[in-house]
Amino acid sequence: MADLTLLTDLYQLTMACGYWKAGISDRRAVFHLFFRRPPFGGAYAVAAGLEDALAYLEGLSFEPDELDYLASLVGADGNPRFPKTFIESLASLRCELDVEAMPEGTVAFPHEPLMRIEGPLIQAQLVETTLINLVGFQTLIATKAARVCDVARSPAGERETVLEFGLRRTHGPDGGLSASRAAFIGGCHATSNVLAGKRFGIPVRGTHAHSWVMAFDTEREAFEAYADAFPGGSVFLVDTYDTLEGVKVACEVGAELRAKGHELVGVRLDSGDMAKLSIGARDILDAAGFPEAKIVASSNLDEVSIAAMKKDGAKVDVWGVGTRMTTAYDQPSLNAVYKLGAVRETTDGGWEYRMKVSSTPAKRSIPGRLKVRRFTQGDEWIADAIYDEGLGLSEGALVGPETGTTRSIPPDAKGEELLVPVLRDGARVGERVSLVAARERAMASVDSLPSELRAIETQTRHFVGVDAELSAIRERITEEHR
Amino acid sequence: MADLTLLTDLYQLTMACGYWKAGISDRRAVFHLFFRRPPFGGAYAVAAGLEDALAYLEGLSFEPDELDYLASLVGADGNPRFPKTFIESLASLRCELDVEAMPEGTVAFPHEPLMRIEGPLIQAQLVETTLINLVGFQTLIATKAARVCDVARSPAGERETVLEFGLRRTHGPDGGLSASRAAFIGGCHATSNVLAGKRFGIPVRGTHAHSWVMAFDTEREAFEAYADAFPGGSVFLVDTYDTLEGVKVACEVGAELRAKGHELVGVRLDSGDMAKLSIGARDILDAAGFPEAKIVASSNLDEVSIAAMKKDGAKVDVWGVGTRMTTAYDQPSLNAVYKLGAVRETTDGGWEYRMKVSSTPAKRSIPGRLKVRRFTQGDEWIADAIYDEGLGLSEGALVGPETGTTRSIPPDAKGEELLVPVLRDGARVGERVSLVAARERAMASVDSLPSELRAIETQTRHFVGVDAELSAIRERITEEHR
Numbered sequence: 001m002a003d004l005t006l007l008t009d010l011y012q013l014t015m016a017c018g019y020w021k022a023g024i025s026d027r028r029a030v031f032h033l034f035f036r037r038p039p040f041g042g043a044y045a046v047a048a049g050l051e052d053a054l055a056y057l058e059g060l061s062f063e064p065d066e067l068d069y070l071a072s073l074v075g076a077d078g079n080p081r082f083p084k085t086f087i088e089s090l091a092s093l094r095c096e097l098d099v100e101a102m103p104e105g106t107v108a109f110p111h112e113p114l115m116r117i118e119g120p121l122i123q124a125q126l127v128e129t130t131l132i133n134l135v136g137f138q139t140l141i142a143t144k145a146a147r148v149c150d151v152a153r154s155p156a157g158e159r160e161t162v163l164e165f166g167l168r169r170t171h172g173p174d175g176g177l178s179a180s181r182a183a184f185i186g187g188c189h190a191t192s193n194v195l196a197g198k199r200f201g202i203p204v205r206g207t208h209a210h211s212w213v214m215a216f217d218t219e220r221e222a223f224e225a226y227a228d229a230f231p232g233g234s235v236f237l238v239d240t241y242d243t244l245e246g247v248k249v250a251c252e253v254g255a256e257l258r259a260k261g262h263e264l265v266g267v268r269l270d271s272g273d274m275a276k277l278s279i280g281a282r283d284i285l286d287a288a289g290f291p292e293a294k295i296v297a298s299s300n301l302d303e304v305s306i307a308a309m310k311k312d313g314a315k316v317d318v319w320g321v322g323t324r325m326t327t328a329y330d331q332p333s334l335n336a337v338y339k340l341g342a343v344r345e346t347t348d349g350g351w352e353y354r355m356k357v358s359s360t361p362a363k364r365s366i367p368g369r370l371k372v373r374r375f376t377q378g379d380e381w382i383a384d385a386i387y388d389e390g391l392g393l394s395e396g397a398l399v400g401p402e403t404g405t406t407r408s409i410p411p412d413a414k415g416e417e418l419l420v421p422v423l424r425d426g427a428r429v430g431e432r433v434s435l436v437a438a439r440e441r442a443m444a445s446v447d448s449l450p451s452e453l454r455a456i457e458t459q460t461r462h463f464v465g466v467d468a469e470l471s472a473i474r475e476r477i478t479e480e481h482r
Numbered sequence: 483m484a485d486l487t488l489l490t491d492l493y494q495l496t497m498a499c500g501y502w503k504a505g506i507s508d509r510r511a512v513f514h515l516f517f518r519r520p521p522f523g524g525a526y527a528v529a530a531g532l533e534d535a536l537a538y539l540e541g542l543s544f545e546p547d548e549l550d551y552l553a554s555l556v557g558a559d560g561n562p563r564f565p566k567t568f569i570e571s572l573a574s575l576r577c578e579l580d581v582e583a584m585p586e587g588t589v590a591f592p593h594e595p596l597m598r599i600e601g602p603l604i605q606a607q608l609v610e611t612t613l614i615n616l617v618g619f620q621t622l623i624a625t626k627a628a629r630v631c632d633v634a635r636s637p638a639g640e641r642e643t644v645l646e647f648g649l650r651r652t653h654g655p656d657g658g659l660s661a662s663r664a665a666f667i668g669g670c671h672a673t674s675n676v677l678a679g680k681r682f683g684i685p686v687r688g689t690h691a692h693s694w695v696m697a698f699d700t701e702r703e704a705f706e707a708y709a710d711a712f713p714g715g716s717v718f719l720v721d722t723y724d725t726l727e728g729v730k731v732a733c734e735v736g737a738e739l740r741a742k743g744h745e746l747v748g749v750r751l752d753s754g755d756m757a758k759l760s761i762g763a764r765d766i767l768d769a770a771g772f773p774e775a776k777i778v779a780s781s782n783l784d785e786v787s788i789a790a791m792k793k794d795g796a797k798v799d800v801w802g803v804g805t806r807m808t809t810a811y812d813q814p815s816l817n818a819v820y821k822l823g824a825v826r827e828t829t830d831g832g833w834e835y836r837m838k839v840s841s842t843p844a845k846r847s848i849p850g851r852l853k854v855r856r857f858t859q860g861d862e863w864i865a866d867a868i869y870d871e872g873l874g875l876s877e878g879a880l881v882g883p884e885t886g887t888t889r890s891i892p893p894d895a896k897g898e899e900l901l902v903p904v905l906r907d908g909a910r911v912g913e914r915v916s917l918v919a920a921r922e923r924a925m926a927s928v929d930s931l932p933s934e935l936r937a938i939e940t941q942t943r944h945f946v947g948v949d950a951e952l953s954a955i956r957e958r959i960t961e962e963h964r
């Protein structure tokens with residue numbers, strides 16, 4: 001990854017300078033990265049982007065040209081924005097952060113830290129913007145993909161093939177690369193993005209576009225030329241001129257292919273009433289002797305339109321999902337936030353809790369050095385508990401951070417810690433989760449979620465509660481600020 | 483820029499291989515990159531992203547590791563996806579394309595090519611995905627920024643300061659860098675994105691976050707520490723606990739600053755009823771003797787909310803616009819397309835027109851090797867004409883490509899060619915437009931647009947017509963495919 005140290009908001013550096021000047025830049029601090037509302041009207045998110053975040057943190061350092069740039073900045077009064085001695089102090093900065101995080105592919109709920117960042121205040125503050133950017137975006141896309149892939153199932157519940165075709169409308173090159181990576185974690189089977197294939201080992205897929213058909217005098221010539229070039233991999237895009245006529249031409253060229261010992265792999269539909277056209281295409285293919293040929297659909301698809309097409313009886317085998325998945329079209333930001341949870345006066349002092357107070361309950365942050373424990377009983381999701389590492393998880397009932405409703409954990413429930421150590425003093429620790437393993441974790445977790453939490457649109461929430469003792473501290477701090 | 487040659491859809495390479503196998507990869511072809519609907523419910527777009535597109539095209543080449551990756555791919559039948567000889571042919575590929583394009587900052591309308599790409603079919607096809615990615619995204623964000631900056635005006639119509647604060651929610655690192663660049667072209671005055679400042683020379687701005695306030699025991703201590711660090715640049719974020727109380731504390735610290743010979747620069751509001759709070763904040767600041775202190779607003783702003791706040795009498799001097807601008811929240815894709823317009827059989831043969839036919843009039847592309855001429859009379863925008871370079875602009879009336887309505891150009895109207903040569907045989911030609919010049923062009927163009935085309939939400943369209951002779955050809959081709 002390119003050097004991202006300066007890929008941050010100026011105010012992170014302004015605050016860093018302020019902490020340095022106030023003599024508190026090495027004060028130990030804990031921040032949490034989380035979201036407040038599950039995206040897309042659903043109930044859950046799928047954590048992603050951690051690998052990029054850790055690569056960024058490990059590489060945190062200011063190069064000479066970066067320091068020169070900072071030294072060149074002037075404030076409103078025309079004087080240098082940053083003192084020379086501060087800039088010199090940045091030259092020796094190396095990452096000393098400790099990070100706990102949810103492994104990629106973990107199903108996450110509102111208010112749960114996806115990452116906990118602890119270390120010198122100046123460092124933990126500096127990385128806010130970049131971490132939100134990297135983890136917020138990939139989590140958003142992995143979630144979208146999980147939702148799309150969850151809907152693309154056969155009547156028996158088996159997952160159908162979903163291909164990610166969204167590169168062209170993503171937000172710049174990294175927007176495209178990160179989106180392909182995150183969509184794979186969320187459950188997509190392959191991508192059209194060749195560079196993502198090369199860099200991440202994701203399977204790549206794709207055949208031809210309308211322009212291929214238009215480059216020849218007739219659709220038939222175009223299909224024949226494609227069959228000639230790729231006799232074993234012919235999927236014809238049939239809607240350049242007239243979809244069902246195109247399917248008939250595909251069958252004719254399929255017959256020629258068969259005469260040469262190859263089989264028509266399938267056809268792709270990219271416009272029109274896709275449910276109706278897929279039924280018509282299936283009929284034509286079956287009648288022409290191609291019952292094994294697949295129908296690929298690919299026009300502005302997302303979980304909503306796939307569900308609607310399925311309701312309308314669409315005969316689609318493979319879903320090519322693009323723009324609406326890789327730009328998270330209906331909600332292009334997770335709106336992740338990064339909030340201070342605690343600070344320590346001196347290295348041997350105790351932790352002081354800190355929180356953002358707000359008249360909106362959802363916007364009050366949770367103070368502490370947080371951990372998250374997920375409780376299950378067999379296949380049943382019971383509740384997630386957010387608690388302070390120092391206080392531990394007390395005996396009392398959990399308290400909903402927005403609602404104030406309480407829930408007790410059955411004594412025989414099984415608990416799993418969701419935040420695991422991934423960085424210690426700036427160096428990677430723990431096992432690295434492969435992209436394939438992250439994808440499997442995501443799919444298995446979504447499969448095991450209760451159906452009311454998997455609905456496309458739902459007000460139902462998995463119970464996420466704050467430890468009773470910590471919740472009382474949170475209420476006390478809120479009172480103090482009133 | 484990193485090597486983007488493989489940042490493409492696999493089908494571009496599949497088609498490239500097919501063209502190569504069919505012996506037509508060097509057939510000359512012309513493609514156009516355009517959009518069909520102006521984004522965000524408005525009437526116009528602002529072209530951006532060309533510099534990145536040209537840097538990509540100039541650098542187009544396959545490195546050995548990229549060719550090795552392509553050679554490693556297998557098709558559905560388990561055989562290598564691409565013949566070895568094809569991959570060898572890619573090794574010597576260098577860009578031979580000719581490109582005409584609208585300079586960055588040009589106001590563009592539906593169906594007008596933002597870029598025209600001409601050259602060997604294999605190359606002109608290969609670059610589709612990357613060009614749509616680079617130009618589509620930056621055009622989207624420049625357009626959003628132009629709309630936001632157009633609304634952020636004083637009652638006298640003067641542009642107020644708009645700061646782009648959106649890095650954290652952008653789609654990955656490039657999503658952030660490109661967004662900052664495009665937002666500046668659209669009219670933003672500065673960015674919070676330090677790397678964008680370094681790389682593109684955009685002014686950077688920013689002071690402190692809630693976490694700064696939370697890192698101290700009291701808000702007052704936090705403000706005092708900030709004033710101590712930056713006595714000449716104090717803008718205090720006042721809403722960590724209670725906004726108007728925070729303004730009072732800011733005034734107290736402002737008085738201390740004044741006693742030391744410095745002035746309070748301003749306060750920033752980031753939550754709540756911003757219009758009401760800004761009026762309250764203005765009153766407090768004025769009463770406390772700080773009539774010059776600026777009020778900065780920054781909470782989920784976009785052109786709609788800024789217009790609403792202005793209607794409610796908001797007293798805001800500086801607008802900090804983030805997520806909703808840099809993710810193009812209400813429409814995160816321009817949905818730009820790239821369509822074949824013409825092919826040539828042999829190097830000395832004539833051009834054959836090609837077009838995408840569709841039952842939806844808006845989805846029929848315009849055949850030809852297109853140029854765009856903008857006609858004005860004094861300050862008045864008359865019409866834009868899309869015509870074929872070979873046929874020229876005929877005497878007949880222009881024909882709306884979707885509506886079929888016609889319009890004649892007054893003989894004394896002034897015409898300006900919007901597509902200018904930028905690449906010849908793969909090398910840059912013509913004057914490079916600086917970012918500052920692109921921004922000035924965009925702002926001047928938006929300022930001169932008729933108000934009905936600048937409305938936030940409008941069905942009014944600038945008349946864009948196809949040359950009469952070309953339009954007749956387009957109808958004939960459509961008929962032939964019926």
